Amino acid sequence: MARASAAPTVRRVTESRLFFPLVVLAVILLFNLVYDAGFFALDTIDGHLYGNVIDILRDGSTVMLLAIGMTLVIATGGVDLSVGAVMAISASVAALLINPDLQSLSNDPNVTATPLPVVLIATLVVATVCGLWNGALVAYGGIQPMVATLILMIAGRGIAQLITNGVRIQIFYEPYAFLGNGWIILPFSLFIVAAVFVVAWLMTRRTALGMFIESVGINSRSSFFSGINERRVKLVAYMFCGFCAGMAGLVASSSIRTSDANNIGLNFELDAILAVVIGGTALGAGGRFSLFASIIGAIVMQAITTSMYAIGVPAHALLAVKGVVVVLVILLLSVQVREFVRRVAAPKAA
């Protein structure tokens, strides 16, 4: 009898959306533990926590931010390739607002041309407008999401360069640098991630927006017939994705204290998409989504990168090795493997 009651519990655990992403994360972390017994060690310096795990979370914060927005877009059945470029645009906007005089950079850490709140709000507005552009092309222009967002993916970096006239603006203003470099026991960027996550969660799960997004992703025609304004739902998803990319751009530029239009957020769209896919939201098909599972997915992506460095994969081989690991992870997450694990873990017929 014990077995009979245990099996459904096991089934419920294995059917949870979080189960497989967490298993993958655990495997990667265990791998690190085998390689380096002190991997999980934490130090306290000035009351702040430091360590490998904290590093993974801190370095992963930009991808986590992107993954939150990307989850909503992918859930509508779309995809946003432009988030990396939007990060670059917001970095340029923020840097220019802090230091508009490109000829003579002020290196006083207490000086900014624009008050910090204005810098943040203006940057996020610009990023949201980028999302609006993507959303309008997809929802009202009827362009395939991949093609529509490819436009800004390519043009975005050019725009980012135009904004700063091709100059990499160094940022000396300390309060801004705190976004990506500050610590309040934990890295400050994690608080930003938490705040955006809570906003996204409330927005989708405490209003009807989450259900509308899922409904549109599963069957947009049925949703339209049911009175859902399916175009506006898509538009909102892309706008929020742009907002998240803007946030990620702020954190990234603050972290390296410069607006680097060529490199900020480069290839991050792919990490974000993979994070969402690892989190179990179906790319292309859309539908059911879990924001928390996407966060786990983002941590998995960062853990892979960090582990590569930790075991000494040279930087120039990193992308190739990472590709192999990602393929393995995706295979692990395939329906066949999942079903196999479920059968083994909890046989249906006793």
Added chain:
Amino acid sequence: MSNANVLLSMQGIHKAFPGVRALDGVDFSLAAGEIHALVGENGAGKSTLIKVLTGVVRPDAGTITLAGQDVQVHSPEHAQSIGISTVYQEVNLCPNLSIAENILIGREPRRWRRIDGRAMNRRAEQILVGLDVDVDVTQPLGSYPVAIQQMAAIARALEISGARVLILDEPTSSLDAHETEQLFGVMHKLKAAGLAIVFITHFLEQVYAIADRVTVLRNGRLVGTYMPSALPRIELIAKMLGRELTELDDMTKVKLASRHETGETRLVADGLGRVGAIEPFDLELHAGEVVGLAGLLGSGRTEIAGLLFGIDKPDSGSVTVNGVPVRQHSPLGSINRRVALCPEDRKGEGIVDELTVRENIILAVQAGRGWLRRLSPSEQDEIADRYIALLKIATPSADQAVGNLSGGNQQKVILARWLATDPQVLILDEPTRGIDVGAKAEVQRLVLSLAGEGKACVFISSELDEVLRTSDRIVILRDRAKVDELTGDVDERQIMQAIAGSEHGSS
């Protein structure tokens, strides 16, 4: 038709899909040099029969004989190689390539291992001239009207294999009268050349205009094969709708109840129309009545529903609901006006299959409230449980994904979605399609009781007896136009007469 002439014969074809018997022992024969029309309402089995013939699906049982030899058609490529070519409803060619390229793609004449463009154009021209089509074959296909594209598709089908059997699947659905004539000319030529042509259409006058024989399918069964000249149009319609005329004469006349004539006017359509969908029509719906829409497939039934509900915007006329003119033609606007539509295409336009039964039921209510004013979990449960009980939806729980339910229960979920919005006008487009007999009777009873509560209902169905049983008034549609409105003493014969129109099929 003498037996010696038979080119293709299909015997006792069975095909079942999960939950549906698509074909149930269907026989079909085709002679060289004949045009054989295949007719039937939606779900009759026409397309499945064609798919069996072209190797898209394998039959569960039955034999196919081509020119005296038993064949098993493995795939569409195989079908082509044995001389069975198909032109599908939607022209599936490449609009950006030239006509010649489209006709000869994959089999281009070659010279020095490269495509010989001139030879290709010559060959394409030859084929088209054979069909009496005179066009510049070097121009992109997309720059020509659909009729010419259709011809190119036929030319391609002929060129492929030295076809013996040509299947035309609703080739005329997007052609105007003149283009249809042109197509018929080509069909006559091909027939004279000895080709056997299967012609699928839902335009009955075209059956009489061109077909040598007509085969009627209904609900996956063969009704019969007839000579059009010996089959009056009204009888053909009777057969498609599953009635024998002799049987009809015996039927008691139904008096359409004028139960609710005095009900308040809920909805008025005045000269409402949309080009290509439905000619302008007038319609009034009153509280407490059921108005039936009767007509054949493609007669404009669904289009009327779509215009009244705001799926499509009208380009003439106006709608007034409860005295207020409608400006926002959209489903959301309709929810606010308390107008509801249960759509015809349950899978494509109705259910959201991965969402739960609960979410599917509250979807329209929530859409009406907007995304900010979310129904609380307890309100959601309350609504879902109420309608699961009211409509006796068979589901293990409200948390079940709706895609796992049977067709009848999915239909009830959609009905529940709209009843939950408390509509005053309820449009039901084929609410009983594809569900079992018991569930059908339940839906009909429900419609009557909803009307009894004072809702104005529109009931659309291709089952004539169903329309008769439930309606107070019947609107007759033919060829995308409203042609009549029947009240008082009506019988099925009268309705079929109205659907058939003035000609009696002896043309």
